[in-house]
Amino acid sequence: MDVQPDTDPAMVLFSPDAADEPHKPYRHLLEQCPVARSDNGSISGAAGASVLISRFEDLNWALKHPEFISSEDAVAIGNDRPLIPLQIDPPEHAKYRRLLDPEFSPKKMAALEPDFRVLVNQVIDQFLDRGECDFHEDFATPLPSTFFLRLTALPLSDLPVFLQWRDNIIRPDVEPGDFDAAAEIRAATGKEIYAYFERALDDRTAQRDHGLLSRLLDAEIEGHSLTREELLDICYLLIIAGLDTVTATLDCMIHFLARHPDERRRLVEDPTLSPVVVEELMRFETPVMVTARTVKQDVTLGDVELRAGDNVTLVLGAGNIDAEEFREPETVDFDRGRNRHLAFGAGPHRCLGSHLARLEVRVALEEWHRRIPDYRIPDGAEFHFSPGIRQTDTLPLVFGSG
Amino acid sequence: MKVRVDAATCQGHGRCYALAPDVFESDDHGHCMVIDAELTPEQEAAARAGADNCPEDAITLTDD
Numbered sequence: 286m287d288v289q290p291d292t293d294p295a296m297v298l299f300s301p302d303a304a305d306e307p308h309k310p311y312r313h314l315l316e317q318c319p320v321a322r323s324d325n326g327s328i329s330g331a332a333g334a335s336v337l338i339s340r341f342e343d344l345n346w347a348l349k350h351p352e353f354i355s356s357e358d359a360v361a362i363g364n365d366r367p368l369i370p371l372q373i374d375p376p377e378h379a380k381y382r383r384l385l386d387p388e389f390s391p392k393k394m395a396a397l398e399p400d401f402r403v404l405v406n407q408v409i410d411q412f413l414d415r416g417e418c419d420f421h422e423d424f425a426t427p428l429p430s431t432f433f434l435r436l437t438a439l440p441l442s443d444l445p446v447f448l449q450w451r452d453n454i455i456r457p458d459v460e461p462g463d464f465d466a467a468a469e470i471r472a473a474t475g476k477e478i479y480a481y482f483e484r485a486l487d488d489r490t491a492q493r494d495h496g497l498l499s500r501l502l503d504a505e506i507e508g509h510s511l512t513r514e515e516l517l518d519i520c521y522l523l524i525i526a527g528l529d530t531v532t533a534t535l536d537c538m539i540h541f542l543a544r545h546p547d548e549r550r551r552l553v554e555d556p557t558l559s560p561v562v563v564e565e566l567m568r569f570e571t572p573v574m575v576t577a578r579t580v581k582q583d584v585t586l587g588d589v590e591l592r593a594g595d596n597v598t599l600v601l602g603a604g605n606i607d608a609e610e611f612r613e614p615e616t617v618d619f620d621r622g623r624n625r626h627l628a629f630g631a632g633p634h635r636c637l638g639s640h641l642a643r644l645e646v647r648v649a650l651e652e653w654h655r656r657i658p659d660y661r662i663p664d665g666a667e668f669h670f671s672p673g674i675r676q677t678d679t680l681p682l683v684f685g686s687g
Numbered sequence: 688m689k690v691r692v693d694a695a696t697c698q699g700h701g702r703c704y705a706l707a708p709d710v711f712e713s714d715d716h717g718h719c720m721v722i723d724a725e726l727t728p729e730q731e732a733a734a735r736a737g738a739d740n741c742p743e744d745a746i747t748l749t750d751d
Contacts, residue, residue, distance in 0.1 A: 349743075383716065390717035391701045560705060623739040631742045635698040640717060 294337050295323035298575070298600065301461065304670035307574060308615060311603035314339040320587035335596040336580070336589065339603035341610035341627070343586055347578065347599055349632035351375055354597055355581040356634050361468070362454045363475025368522040369515060375633050380506050382637070385519070388497060389637055394644045401432060401645060405652040413656065413684075420680040421536050421668075424653075429531035429645055437523070438496025439485065446481075450474050451528045456671050475521075482520040486513065497523075526638055530573055531645050533676040537570035538563075538650065540680060541617070543662050548617055552650065553658040559647045561619050568626035569617050571602035572675050576630060601627045659686040688726045689749045690734045692719045696745035703737035703746060710734045719745065 297303065297310045314321060319340045338347055347354040351374040357367060367373055370381040387393065408428050412418040430448065434441050452458070453474040459466040485498060493499040501516055511519075542549040552562050578597040583590065591597070604627045606614040612621070629636035636642070660682045668677045690710060692703075699717035703710075710730050711719050726734055731748075738746035 345742075386699060386716040386718075390699070390715060391705075391713055392715070392717070564702075622736065625740060625742045627742070629700070631700075632698060635700060635742075640701060 293323050294318055294321035295335055295598070298337065298598070299461075299672050301672070302669065304574065304672040304675045307571070307602050307670075307675070308606055311339065311600065311606055314600060314603050315607060319343065320589040322589060335598055336586075336591055337598045337600055338586065339600040339607075341604040341607035344599055344601065344604040344627055345631060347586075347597070348627070348630055348634070351581075351633060353580065353582050353584045353591075354578045354599075356578055357581075359577040359579050359597075361471070362525065363471035363473075363478070364518070364521055365475065365479070366514060366518050368525075369518040370637065371522055371526075371634060378633055381519075382633070384504050384506055384511075385637055388500065389639075389641055391640045394640045397436075397641075398644060398648060400435075402648050402652060404428065404432060405649050406656075409652065409656055416685065417663075417681070417683045420539050420682050421532070421677045422679065424649075425532045425535035425539070425676075425680070428535070428649060430528050432645065433523075433527040436497050438494045438498065443481075447524060447528055450478055451525065454525055455529055455674060478521055478524065479517055482517050483513075485520075486516055526636075529674055529676070530638070531642050533572040533674045534567070534570075534642065534646050535649055536670070536677045536680055537572045537675055538566045538646065539653070539682070540662070540677065541566060541570060543660055543682060545617070548619070549654070549658075551619060553654045556651050556655065558619060559651050560643075562650060563643060563647050564624050564626065565617055565619055565621060567628040568605045568611070568624055569615075570675070571605045571626075571628050573628065574602045574673060574675060575600050601630070657684050660684045688728075688731050688734070689724050689751065690721055690726055690738070691724060691747045691749070692721050693745045693747070694718065696743050697741075698743050698745075700742050702740040702742065706740055707733035707737040711737055 294314060297313055303310045314337060319338075320343060321337045321339070323335045323337060338344055355374050357372050357374050359372065370378050370385060373381060405428065408424055412423050418424065426448070430444055431441065434444060453470050457467040457470040459470065486502065489499045489502055493502070498520070501511060501519060504511060542552070552558050576599045578599060580591045580593050580595040580597060583592050585591070605611070608614050610625070629639040663681055663683050666681045668679045668681070670677055692711070697718045701713060701717055703719050704713050707730070710722060710726065710733055712722055714720050734748060738748055
C-alpha cells in the first residue's frame, strides 16, 4: 500500500489492506500528521470528526489523563449501557478494578498454567498428523475461546454462537463504511448477548458453580453485591474482549515467526526467551491497532485543538514504532532492554486481561515450537488481516523444513 | 542504591516483577510491591530493567 500525502488519515488506517502491513500507515501518520483530524468517522462507527493520535508521548499522555481523553461512551458495540470497567472513568472505575483485578492477576493466572498447557497440546493433537493446518481456524480460534468458557464455566457447546456474536460485534459483515447497517447488526446481537447472560446469571443465582460468573455474584463492592445490570455490563465486556484479542495475537505472532526463520530458531533453541518474544512481538505487531476515546475537556495537542465531544482514535500501533521512544523501532530485537510498549494500553484502563493474554500467548508459543519447530506459509496462500483487531481470515501452514 | 514504587501510579502491568522477581513482588491485585527498598549491588541491574520497562514510570531508583 502506498499512501498519497493528501489521503484522509482515518482512511489510511482503515483501508482494507492496512492491517496486512500496518507499519506503512503508522509511518505515514507519525511523519505527516501525528495528531490528525479526520472527517471520516471513527472506529466507534460514529459518523463525524475524529482525531487520530499517533506519537508515543501523546498516546501515553492521553491514556493517563481520562479527565481530558475519556473512555466513557467511546465505542458503541451493541451495548445499552457503559461496559464495565472499560467505559467507566476514574474515580468510579477504581471500585470495579479492585474487584476484577484479583480475578486476572498474574498470581491467579499462574495457577491456570498447567491446565492451559494441557489444552494447547490437545488442540495441536487434532491436526499434527496431517502435517498442515489452518492456524487461525484450527488453533488461534478454538484455544482462547475454549479456555474462556472454562474460566466462566459456560458450556463449550455454546462456542459457535459466541464466535458468531464476536464477529457480529467486532467485524459485522457490511459494506465498508456502512455504519448504519453495522449498528443494526450490533444492536440485534447485543440483545441476544444480554438475554444469554440474564439466563446464565439466573442459573447461577439458583445454584453456584466454580466459574467466574458465580464469583461475581458473590462479590461485594463497598458492602453491597453487584446489581444485575452491573453484572451484565461486566459479562458483555468479558465476552467481547475474551474471545477475540488472543486469537488475533496468536495469528500475528505465528505469521511473523513463519516468515522470520532466524527469530523462530532463537525461540526454538531457547524456550526461556518466550516472555521476551511475547513482549517484543506485542510491540512490533500490536494486534489491537487502536483504541477509542472521546474528548471530555478542550485541549490542544501538538497544534491541533481537540474539542469536547470529538471522537478520538488512539493509534497504539503507531506509538509502538515511534523512534522517539524505541531504538530501531521497525526491527524485531529480542535483546531490546527497554520496552514500554502500549499494546495493552496504559493508565487506569490498562487491559484487564493482559496477564491472561500473556500466559496464553507465551504457553501457546512454547508448546507450539516444542512440537512444531518448523513450519511455513505455503506459496500462493491468500489471506488478510482485519483492520482494528488484526486477525487473519485464514492462515495456512505446512509443517516441516521442506 | 534504593528503589521506590509509587503505588498511586502503578497500574499493575506486572512488567517489574516479571523481570526482577528478587526486587519486586505482586500484591493480590497484581500491583507492585518492593521487597526490600535497599538494593544489593547484584540487584541493581534487575531493578533498573524493572524501572525501564514500567509503562507508568512508577519506579524510582536513587543513589542514597
